[in-house]
Amino acid sequence: MKAVVCTELNKITVEDVELDPPKQGEVKIKMAATGVCHSDLSATNGTIPLPLPLVLGHEGAGIVAEVGPGVQNVQPGDMVILTFVPNCGDCFHCIRGEAHLCRAVPPTGRQADGTSRVHLKGKDLAAFSALGCMAEEAVVPAISVVKVKQDVSPRVAALIGCGVTTGVGAALKTARVKPGSSVAVFGCGGVGLSVIQGARVAGADQIIAVDLAPNKLEMAIKFGATDTVNGSEGEPAAKVRELTSGRGVDYGFDAIGVPAVIEQCYRATRRGGTTTVVGVGKVTESVQFNALLLALEGKTIHGCNYGSVNPREDFPKLISLCERGKLDLEGMITTTYTIDDAPQAFEDMKNGTNARGVIVFD
Ligand SMILES: [Zn+2]
Ligand SMILES: [Zn+2]
Known part of the structure; x- marks a missing residue:
């Protein structure tokens, strides 16, 4: 075979x-x-x-x-x-x-x-x-x-x-996005688009898609993004803050796994907000956070493996969300x-x- x-x-x-x-x-x-x-x-x-x-x-x-x-x-x-x-x-x-x-x-x-x-x-x-x-x-x-x-x-x-469960789960189960909240998703491939859909299902008010590719940003709009930021045009974290009254988003999601992007995602997250790292990075690379701000800004950093799901419990739920047109x-x-x-x-x-x-x- x-x-x-x-x-x-x-x-x-x-x-x-x-x-x-x-x-x-x-x-x-x-x-x-x-x-x-x-x-x-x-x-x-x-x-x-x-x-x-x-x-x-x-x-x-x-x-x-x-x-x-x-x-x-x-x-x-x-x-x-x-x-x-x-x-x-x-x-x-x-x-x-x-x-x-x-x-x-x-x-x-x-x-x-x-x-x-x-x-x-x-x-x-x-x-x-x-x-x-x-x-x-x-x-x-x-x-x-x-x-x-x-x-x-x-x-x-x-x-x-894999991809859908990881992304939708990141929004619904790892970060537990609340209705009315603001979200930024860095990287709009299969997983990032699934995070966007998960945030939409969770009732997020503002969903900011960040990517370098215009075609992916177009897809992001189709799946529920309300705003887009092209990462090649200036500093994306600054653009995300501009779109959120200077504060940053309640929930930032990295769906790339590159250190510079994870750091951008963290900076795009508001004080007290949650940064969820979904992207899988290289085993040889590390991410840097400012030692002073890490404490003072009171943010939460979540690692996300498989959308924090229980497959036996959550696969049927995801199928149902799909069949009812919600995903x-x-x-x-x-x-x-x-x-x-x-x-x-x-x-x-x-x-x-x-x-x-x-x-x-x-
Ligand atoms: Zn996979
Ligand atoms: Zn086990």
């Missing part, structure tokens, strides 16, 4: 790979749709350090084809969304209501027992988040799938696996690709042409 593999840094190819049957506590999924997420790109260029060669893909939905021994939560034929953070329900974090921090599957690209289920010419491949779902089929931990309603649109469901996920899918076109999908992402590109399987 075909899989999209990062064989070495900056090299993405479609390969014919071999897949083992599911072992204890694992399931085989026939993929229906897989989103092309910026974190996949980050794995290919070393920003996110993952072992190579690696099967890409961590944002997907499909049908359970086979279950291994001991699997209770799903059965063949079920429609599922893959979750790149497992959901064991039983670990230190899960029992404290922090399911988004569950570490029941280590982030090594291997299955829970430390071995691999997918191979290229007999050689083990790692799988992104133990999923590797940019492939026709994937064997994954059963605790990394969430059963959802059977008739959900697979490509919409796929987006819920527009279909509108975020600007291009669909076959698996053979995956390298092009990554080129398009680098060029910023898509809100979200999705690989759709037959």
Whole structure:
């Protein structure tokens, strides 16, 4: 079967790979749709350090084809969304209501027992988040799938696996945006647009989109931004403050992960406000805050992993918001690709042409 593999840094190819049957506590999924997420790109260029060669893909939905021994939560034929953070329900974090921090599957690209289920010419491949779902089929931990309603649109469901959940969750669950508040979102790719939608659902009064690309700012307006700031025209934090009576926003969101942008986002947040960092930065980089102002301005800085969601609880809610027209996920899918076109999908992402590109399987 075909899989999209990062064989070495900056090299993405479609390969014919071999897949083992599911072992204890694992399931085989026939993929229906897989989103092309910026974190996949980050794995290919070393920003996110993952072992190579690696099967890409961590944002997907499909049908359970086979279950291994001991699997209770799903059965063949079920429609599922893959979750790149497992959901064991039983670990230190899960029992404290922090399911988004569950570490029941280590982030090594291997299955829970430390071995691999997918191979290229007999050689083990790692799988992104133990999923590797940019492939026709994937064997994954059963605790990394969430059963959802059977008739959900697979490509919409796929987006819920990462970008949408991360962005909408950042607004609704990490920052808990209040009705009538002001919001600035730095970076208007798939995640940033989802933050904008989340802020809109939360009833934010003013949503300021910040990006360098005019086409992304146009998309931001379509998804709920009330104001736009082109970051290439002067200091964006100053522009955001100008738009908020000189104060800054109640809630700033970084959806880029670049230190200079995180610092801008913090400066664009008002005294006493909340800055939420959603963007995934480089492991080698650090962010600087003024040591005096950090205390005096009384701001809160939140790290946001997976929108602070509990996948089992929140995936169905996100589907419902979508079906009732409160979230527009279909509108975020600007291009669909076959698996053979995956390298092009990554080129398009680098060029910023898509809100979200999705690989759709037959
Ligand atoms: Zn992702
Ligand atoms: Zn857990």
